[in-house]
């Protein structure tokens with residue numbers, strides 16, 4: 243590899259992936275209704291360009307979903323911010339994410355100081371995400387499994403975030419929610435998904451609220467390498 247090629251990532255660092263570009267994304271999210279400064283700060287801190295293929299790094303700070311291989315996507319920053327903001331309302335400690343994907347959402351949760359558990363059904367995506375967690379020095383617990391069963395041994399969780407859409411809420415996940423906990427999940431068919439926010443009160447009673455329309459890849463069964 244020539245010296246010039248090896249210098250390219252540096253050049254990127256001062257251009258399309260610089261702090262200034264990240265700050266601009268944060269201002270855009272603020273303009274679109276995200277107000278939790280902790281969440282905005284996490285987005286300012288975590289280098290999203292490290293969670294996509296190098297060829298897409300220059301687009302990493304656009305407010306858009308991007309392909310990560312295997313027909314999957316890294317969620318749009320606004321969606322990540324919205325879901326994270328919703329779960330931060332209960333001041334969680336122990337959090338479960340279903341659908342690690344690129345690892346970006348998990349990294350945002352870790353940057354917020356939460357104890358993060360994440361489950362992914364595609365082995366190759368999980369291996370790549372784990373490398374990124376190590377590279378960033380993030381201590382995130384992860385498991386290669388069908389996330390529809392949750393992670394009971396490590397539960398209950400103060401917050402559960404599902405980042406793939408199911409036709410209906412998954413009971414096993416609701417059961418692993420601690421009293422006072424919150425679950426945020428896209429629910430519905432590909433053509434009309436809604437982001438749901440479910441709250442379990444201290445007595446185990448559940449209330450539900452719709453946060454708005456979203457588009458997610460489907461929550462699938464089984465696991466693949």
Ligand code: SAH
Pocket residue numbers: 314315316317340341342343344345346347348361362363364367387388389390405406459460461462463464
């Ligand atoms: N949170 C991710 C978004 C990834 S897209 C990010 O920040 O990049 C959704 C992910 O959910 C995909 O990687 C997909 O493979 C995964 N997924 C779908 N069904 C799943 C299941 N049953 N269990 C675990 N992961 C699942």
